[in-house]
Structures are given as structure tokens and as C-alpha cells.
Amino acid sequence: MIAYIAKRLLAAIPVLFGLTIIVFAIMALIPGDPAQAILGNFATPENVEKLNRDLGLDKPLVQQYFIWLGNLFQGDLGRSYMQNRPVLDIVLERFNATLILAGTALVLCSVLGLIAGVISAVRQYGWADKAITFIVLIGISIPSFWLGLLLILVFAVNLRWFPASGMYSIFGGGDLPDLLHHLFLPALTLAVVATGVIARLTRTAMLEVLRQDFIRTARAKGLSERTVIYKHAFKAALVTVIPVIGIQAGFVLGGAVYIETVFQWPGIGSMLVTAISTRDLLLVQGGVLVVAAAYVLFNLAADVVQTILDPRLR
Amino acid sequence: MKHFLAAALTAAALAISAPAFAQTPPNVLVVGQIAEPKSLDPHAVTAVNDFRILVNLYDGLTRYRDGTLEPEPSLAESWEVSDDGTVYTFSLRQDVTFHDGTPFNAEAVKFNFDRMLDEDHPYHDTGPFPLAFYFSAVDEVTVIDEFTVEFRLGEPYAPFLSNLAYPTGLIVSPAAVMEHGADFGRNPSGTGAYSFVEWEPNTQVTIQRNADWWDGAPDLEGIVYRPITDANTRIAEMLSGGIDVMVEVPPDSLAQFRDGGDFNVYEQAGPHVWFLILNMKEGPFAEKAVRQAANYAIDKTAIVENILQGTAEVAAGPTPPAFAWAYNEELEPYPHDPDRARELLEEAGYDGETVTFYVTEGGSGMLDPVAMGTAIQADLEAVGMDVEIETYEWNTFLGRVNPGLEGKADMAEMAWMTNDPDTLPFLALRTAAWPEEGGFNSGYYSNPEVDDLLEQARRATNQDERAELYKQMQQIVQEDAPWVFVANWKQNAVTTAAVENFKLQPSFFLMLQDVAKPQ
Numbered sequence: 001m002i003a004y005i006a007k008r009l010l011a012a013i014p015v016l017f018g019l020t021i022i023v024f025a026i027m028a029l030i031p032g033d034p035a036q037a038i039l040g041n042f043a044t045p046e047n048v049e050k051l052n053r054d055l056g057l058d059k060p061l062v063q064q065y066f067i068w069l070g071n072l073f074q075g076d077l078g079r080s081y082m083q084n085r086p087v088l089d090i091v092l093e094r095f096n097a098t099l100i101l102a103g104t105a106l107v108l109c110s111v112l113g114l115i116a117g118v119i120s121a122v123r124q125y126g127w128a129d130k131a132i133t134f135i136v137l138i139g140i141s142i143p144s145f146w147l148g149l150l151l152i153l154v155f156a157v158n159l160r161w162f163p164a165s166g167m168y169s170i171f172g173g174g175d176l177p178d179l180l181h182h183l184f185l186p187a188l189t190l191a192v193v194a195t196g197v198i199a200r201l202t203r204t205a206m207l208e209v210l211r212q213d214f215i216r217t218a219r220a221k222g223l224s225e226r227t228v229i230y231k232h233a234f235k236a237a238l239v240t241v242i243p244v245i246g247i248q249a250g251f252v253l254g255g256a257v258y259i260e261t262v263f264q265w266p267g268i269g270s271m272l273v274t275a276i277s278t279r280d281l282l283l284v285q286g287g288v289l290v291v292a293a294a295y296v297l298f299n300l301a302a303d304v305v306q307t308i309l310d311p312r313l314r
Numbered sequence: 315m316k317h318f319l320a321a322a323l324t325a326a327a328l329a330i331s332a333p334a335f336a337q338t339p340p341n342v343l344v345v346g347q348i349a350e351p352k353s354l355d356p357h358a359v360t361a362v363n364d365f366r367i368l369v370n371l372y373d374g375l376t377r378y379r380d381g382t383l384e385p386e387p388s389l390a391e392s393w394e395v396s397d398d399g400t401v402y403t404f405s406l407r408q409d410v411t412f413h414d415g416t417p418f419n420a421e422a423v424k425f426n427f428d429r430m431l432d433e434d435h436p437y438h439d440t441g442p443f444p445l446a447f448y449f450s451a452v453d454e455v456t457v458i459d460e461f462t463v464e465f466r467l468g469e470p471y472a473p474f475l476s477n478l479a480y481p482t483g484l485i486v487s488p489a490a491v492m493e494h495g496a497d498f499g500r501n502p503s504g505t506g507a508y509s510f511v512e513w514e515p516n517t518q519v520t521i522q523r524n525a526d527w528w529d530g531a532p533d534l535e536g537i538v539y540r541p542i543t544d545a546n547t548r549i550a551e552m553l554s555g556g557i558d559v560m561v562e563v564p565p566d567s568l569a570q571f572r573d574g575g576d577f578n579v580y581e582q583a584g585p586h587v588w589f590l591i592l593n594m595k596e597g598p599f600a601e602k603a604v605r606q607a608a609n610y611a612i613d614k615t616a617i618v619e620n621i622l623q624g625t626a627e628v629a630a631g632p633t634p635p636a637f638a639w640a641y642n643e644e645l646e647p648y649p650h651d652p653d654r655a656r657e658l659l660e661e662a663g664y665d666g667e668t669v670t671f672y673v674t675e676g677g678s679g680m681l682d683p684v685a686m687g688t689a690i691q692a693d694l695e696a697v698g699m700d701v702e703i704e705t706y707e708w709n710t711f712l713g714r715v716n717p718g719l720e721g722k723a724d725m726a727e728m729a730w731m732t733n734d735p736d737t738l739p740f741l742a743l744r745t746a747a748w749p750e751e752g753g754f755n756s757g758y759y760s761n762p763e764v765d766d767l768l769e770q771a772r773r774a775t776n777q778d779e780r781a782e783l784y785k786q787m788q789q790i791v792q793e794d795a796p797w798v799f800v801a802n803w804k805q806n807a808v809t810t811a812a813v814e815n816f817k818l819q820p821s822f823f824l825m826l827q828d829v830a831k832p833q
Binding site: 030031032033036037038039040041042043044045046047048051054082083084085090093094149152153156157160163164165166167168170171261262263264266270271274277278279 | 338339342344349350352353360361442444445447496497499500515516517518538540541542543544546547550551553554555556677678679706707708709710711712713716717730741749752753754
């Protein structure tokens with residue numbers, strides 16, 4: 001198992017580098033440069049040129065890339081042009097917030113999705129199944145930024161149950177209940193689409209398993225329906241569902257970009273939006289690298305869990 | 315499932331929100347900002363968003379008198395100007411200490427300007443200083459004695475006192491710069507009414523009352539600036555009680571706040587002009603009649619009333635009315651007169667050539683540039699001008715427009731916010747300000763008379779004389795029509811009813827020294 005994980009991790013390295021090349025190229029292709037963004041409206045072409053030189057941006061792109069790569073190996077992701085702080089500090093600080101949000105959303109969508117899927121499959125074509133299918137369809141179709149605004153309007157502005165934005169109260173607070181209070185609406189918004197996907201998939205997987213011989217055998221043995229469904233069928237269906245949850249983890253991470261902006265969550269998504277619009281090249285690089293690495297790790301974790309659950313894959 | 319979700323929602327809501335949603339505490343003002351500040355080093359930034367914080371942390375040698383754009387004493391108690399207008403001698407306040415405990419004196423003033431202007435200064439690399447050109451007239455800063463400092467200018471420069479009141483002229487603590495170097499912008503220290511407490515990235519900047527402020531300690535205990543980039547979220551925070559003040563309210567939402575009794579809405583015209591740069595070097599706008607035709611063709615009233623919903627006024631010329639003393643009251647905006655526009659186009663022999671129009675997606679002071687651009691296109695097409703829009707993201711847009719429109723476009727949107735009636739025309743209308751000379755005259759306007767008037771105004775030490783020169787300049791520029799003069803923006807802000815003594819300033823700065831929030 002350890003060898004398997006090591007092999008997968010090694011395989012991820014070229015993927016990550018390929019990614020940095022693509023990001024570097026994209027940032028170079030889109031017009032507008034960091035110096036212009038730093039200097040603002042009053043930037044004369046002369047000053048822009050000078051600052052680009054000071055920042056080392058006048059060098060050929062390939063050279064810039066290798067300088068960046070060399071520093072990366074020394075654990076140095078450079079300094080953000082706009083914030084004038086080490087990229088690594090900013091990225092780690094922000095990534096932490098994103099992990100809290102995306103992690104909560106992932107747990108939420110896994111639990112809700114699995115429960116809904118199982119109920120749906122067990123009560124196939126019953127009213128519960130129909131209701132769940134209906135809700136799931138809406139959940140999958142709603143644009144999440146819109147849902148986020150709607151939730152803010154209802155639960156923050158009108159009912160005042162939850163804060164409209166931010167991660168902690170600015171006065172007092174700062175503890176776990178405060179964090180959960182701020183976390184609830186964005187995590188829910190972020191979880192909705194993935195919940196739908198997982199629910200649909202669990203339903204299909206469960207239905208398939210329920211038709212198989214070993215379930216008939218289990219029932220014939222006189223096991224209670226509860227044991228049949230949760231001990232036998234659910235465990236078997238999980239093997240199909242787990243990798244999907246791994247993929248959803250990636251989507252949740254991606255979705256965090258919108259949701260963080262809507263809820264002003266101080267995560268890596270909202271950081272990237274700002275960094276891209278201000279052409280903060282090194283910050284974009286660092287941010288994308290960390291997100292991609294996390295994506296790879298999520299997939300790896302899903303594979304590992306699947307291998308543990310399904311001995312045939314070993 | 316439905317029941318489950320509803321139950322879960324309610325349970326979670328009750329569990330977590332048991333303590334009723336807290337309003338902001340008394341005596342602390344929470345301000346909703348439009349973005350994270352770039353830096354709290356006043357010499358390193360250019361955005362109004364950052365200025366809104368800085369003017370409360372720092373003082374300059376001068377400041378704008380409340381409600382005006384006219385400089386009055388601040389850290390300098392008085393000054394004398396030599397007869398030829400090139401030597402300014404300032405007597406400084408003697409009882410002032412920086413927030414870090416070091417004394418404010420003439421040496422500190424010298425350090426501030428040398429840092430920005432002298433490339434060999436040991437702390438020059440703590441920049442960049444994008445607006446240092448505000449002080450490019452300064453040749454030398456000399457310490458006369460502990461509380462007297464002398465600025466020697468290369469040539470007379472009338473906007474000098476007003477530039478000192480601009481954030482680029484705010485005085486920072488030399489000791490703090492020496493201690494933090496390039497990180498000074500995150501560890502600011504000034505002499506202002508509030509001192510820096512904490513900057514939590516993307517979450518808040520907190521400043522607190524400076525009990526020793528020379529102009530009397532402020533009422534508020536502190537101010538928290540929260541960056542909320544999404545306008546909808548900012549409105550939601552305002553409505554849900556998370557912030558006490560929000561700035562740059564979108565026009566659509568202003569009415570909502572006006573109708574609700576819990577809020578106060580503030581508006582203030584400022585030194586802002588939104589205009590179209592016309593390319594005079596080539597293409598149809600090389601003809602004055604065609605430029606005037608464009609000014610007649612565009613229905614600015616409709617833009618201001620329908621698109622901007624009354625958050626701006628129609629501009630008459632290159633100088634915004636906020637510079638009351640220098641504004642030419644006799645100037646009437648070009649009326650919307652499509653027939654006159656058609657006549658002029660015909661006179662000029664305009665052959666229906668397509669006009670390329672640069673539009674930006676957003677940007678500092680640009681209001682609603684895409685919608686405005688589209689309306690302008692429609693108005694020009696209505697008089698027979700074929701307009702092709704090219705849209706660019708703001709930084710890209712600046713990178714294309716600032717080096718000049720030649721060979722690229724006939725027309726470009728632009729907006730400027732300035733602090734002195736000299737700044738905009740001097741940097742964007744003089745012959746010597748063509749892009750290749752390092753200026754912002756991207757449309758290549760050139761009129762020796764205007765050049766001359768602007769030079770004279772700069773040298774004039776008498777304000778009435780200056781005003782007269784600017785008024786003449788506005789007359790000529792309006793007639794020459796190197797730009798289409800479109801709008802002057804009125805900035806706005808909304809506060810909760812609990813906020814007292816709140817005021818917007820024509821400088822667009824958010825001066826919070828006198829604000830109170832007792833409950």
C-alpha cells in the first residue's frame with residue numbers, strides 16, 4: 001500500500017509542473033502587466049517599463065519560469081507584487097480557510113448525499129424517492145452564486161440568523177461556535193451541487209447492488225432488512241461512490257472560488273480572483289500550485305480508500 | 315429528506331445563533347470598503363480605497379479645509395512663499411509625536427520627501443512611489459532648524475500646497491520606515507487622529523483613537539475597515555447590521571437605502587471627470603467640427619439619469635465644478651442636439667468612416683463603462699457615425715490608452731480624480747504632455763494658447779489670477795473639444811442612523827476624525 005501511494009505521489013509531480021507551465025503561459029498571454037496594475041491610472045509607459053525591469057519581468061518568459069522553478073525547489077515561491085509579502089505565507093494562510101470551508105462542504109455533501117441516495121433507492125418510485133429526485137434536480141441546476149445570494153438575503157438580511165460574510169466576527173468571537181456560525185451558509189451553498197451528484201450516484205449504485213445475488217442470499221438467510229441494506233448493500237455501493245466523492249472534492253474546491261467571493265470568505269479562491277485581476281503573477285502561480293496539489297491528493301486519498309474498501313483492486 | 319433538511323437547518327440555526335446576532339459595538343465604526351488596501355504606506359498607493367484609511371492614520375503638512383479643496387495648515391502651522399514662488403518655508407507644529415513615539419520635526423519631513431524623490435536615498439527602494447511626480451517640482455528639502463523646513467522648487471508650482479494635502483504628501487514616521495523597510499506598508503506609523511492596530515489580510519484593518527492627537531482626540535474608540543469586494547455582499551452586510559458605513563453604493567440600491575428610515579444616504583460631488591479622449595492625430599476627429607459633433611450627438615443627460623441614476627452630473631468642460639474657485643460658471647454643457655451634430659459632420663465632410671472606440675470593463679472612477687460605452691455608440695450611430703467598440707480589462711486598457719491612441723483607436727473612455735485644477739489639464743491636455751513626452755495626452759491635443767495659460771497658472775502665486783487663467787483655459791478647451799465631456803461623479807455613502815457627524819468631502823477622502831457613534 002505504501003509503495004502504491006508513493007508511486008502515485010511521484011506520478012503527480014510531472015502533472016504539477018505541467019500545470020505551472022500552463023499557468024505561466026496563460027498569465028503571459030493575457031494582456032496587461034503587473035507593473036501597470038501596481039502603478040495604476042497614473043502610470044506612464046516609461047514608469048511601467050522601469051518597474052517591469054525592477055521586477056525582473058523584462059526577462060524572457062522561459063528564463064522567468066526557470067528562475068521561479070529554481071526558487072521553488074528552495075521552498076521560495078517569491079513575493080507578491082501587490083501585497084509585498086511572501087507568496088507562501090499568503091497562500092498557506094488562505095488555503096487554511098479554504099480547507100475549512102471545502103472540508104465542511106465535503107462532509108456535508110457526502111453525508112447528505114449518501115443518506116438521500118440510500119433512502120431514494122430503498123423507496124424506489126415511492127414519494128420519498130420522487131421528492132428527493134425533485135430536490136436533487138433543483139440542487140444540481142441552481143447556480144451556486146445565486147443560491148448564495150438568496151441564502152444571504154433570507155438568513156442574513158431578513159432573519160438575521162447568520163452573518164452575511166466573513167469567517168469570524170470582528171468583535172469578540174473567534175472561537176469554534178463563531179466559526180461555525182459564519183461557516184454554515186457558505187458551506188451549505190458549496191455543498192448543494194455535490195450533494196445532488198452524490199445522491200444520484202448512490203441511488204444508482206444501491207439499486208444495482210440491491211438486484212445482485214448476494215443480496216438475495218442475505219435476505220434468504222433471514223437477515224433483517226436493515227442489516228441487508230446497511231451492512232451488505234451500502235458497503236458494496238460505497239465502492240462505486242467513494243471515487244466520485246474524491247472527484248467531487250475537486251469540484252468543491254473549484255466551486256469555492258465563487259462562493260468565497262460571494263461570502264467574502266478569506267480563502268484561496270477569493271485570493272486568486274484578486275491576484276488574477278491585478279496580474280499578481282507569482283501569487284497566481286503559488287495559489288494554483290497549492291490548489292492543484294490538493295486536488296491530486298484528494299484523488300489519491302479517494303483511490304486509497306477505495307482500495308481499502310475493495311480488496312479486489314489490490 | 316425535505317423534512318430532514320428543514321429540521322437540520324432550523325436546528326443548526328437555533329444552536330449556532332443562540333446569542334442574538336450582534337450589532338457592531340458603540341464607539342467603534344465599521345466601514346465597508348470596496349477592496350483590500352494595497353498598502354498603508356501613503357507614498358506607495360494610488361487608490362481612493364486606500365486613501366480612505368490613510369487620511370485617518372496620517373497628517374500632511376497641509377490638509378483640505380472641511381468641505382473644500384483648499385489647503386489649510388495641518389502639521390505645518392504656517393508658511394511663507396518667496397516672491398518668485400520657488401521657496402516655501404514651513405513652520406512646523408512642535409507638540410507632535412508619531413504613533414511609534416518618535417518626535418515629528420523638520421528632519422522627519424526631509425526624510426519623507428527625500429525617500430520619494432531621491433533615487434540614492436537609502437530607503438528609496440522601499441517604494442515604488444507612483445505619485446512621486448506630484449512633487450517633481452521639488453529640488454531640495456532643507457532643515458533650517460528643528461521645526462522649520464524649507465522646500466526649494468525648480469520653478470514656481472502653484473499646486474504645491476494642495477499636493478501636500480494629498481495622500482502622497484502625508485508624513486510617515488522615519489523610524490518606522492527604517493525599522494520595517496519594505497514592510498512599512500503593513501506596519502504604518504503616522505501622526506494622525508487614529509493609530510494602527512492590526513491588519514488581518516482580506517478581513518479587516520483596525521485603527522484606534524490617538525488620545526494625544528494635536529487636533530483633539532476623536533470620539534470613536536476605533537475604526538474597522540472591512541474589505542467587501544462584492545457589491546451585493548456589501549449591501550447585505552449593511553442591511554444585516556454587520557457594517558455601519560458603506561461607500562460606493564451601486565445606483566440601483568441607493569433608492570432602497572433612501573426609503574428605509576434606518577439609514578442615512580450621503581452624496582457629494584467631487585473632482586472627477588468622465589470623458590472620451592478623441593484621437594486628433596488621425597481619423598475623423600482630427601477635424602474640430604467632427605469632435606464638436608460628437609459632443610452634440612451624445613445625450614449625456616440620458617446617461618447620467620438613466621444609466622447612472624442620478625449619481626453623476628453632466629460635465630461641461632475639462633474642470634469639475636468641485637474646484638469651485640477655479641471653475642468657469644459660464645460654461646454650459648454641449649446640449650444634446652443630433653441635428654446640429656449631423657450638420658457639423660456634413661460641414662466637415664465626414665465620409666462615414668468607422669470609428670474605433672476603446673471601452674473598459676471597469677476601473678477606478680469609470681462608473682458603468684460598458685453600459686455608458688454602448689449608449690455612446692448608439693448616440694453616435696444615430697447621427698451617422700459608425701462606431702466599433704473594443705472592450706478591455708482595466709489594466710490592459712490603461713496599457714493601450716496611456717501610450718497614445720495613434721494607430722489603434724479614435725476614441726477611448728477615461729476618468730480622472732484629481733486634487734488640484736492644475737493636475738488633469740497639465741498632465742493630459744498640454745502639447746508637452748503627449749505620451750512620448752511621458753504625459754497622458756493620449757489624444758494628442760495641442761493648442762499653444764492652452765499650453766501658455768497652464769504654464770502661467772502654475773507660476774501664479776495669486777489664487778484669483780490662477781482662477782482667471784483656468785477659466786480661460788476651460789473656455790478654449792470646450793470650444794476645441796479634444797474630449798467629449800460626459801459626467802462628473804457624485805460619490806455616495808450610506809450609514810446607519812446611529813452614525814453622527816458623518817460627512818463626505820469633495821476630496822473623496824473619508825475623514826472620520828469628527829464622527830461619533832454613541833450607541
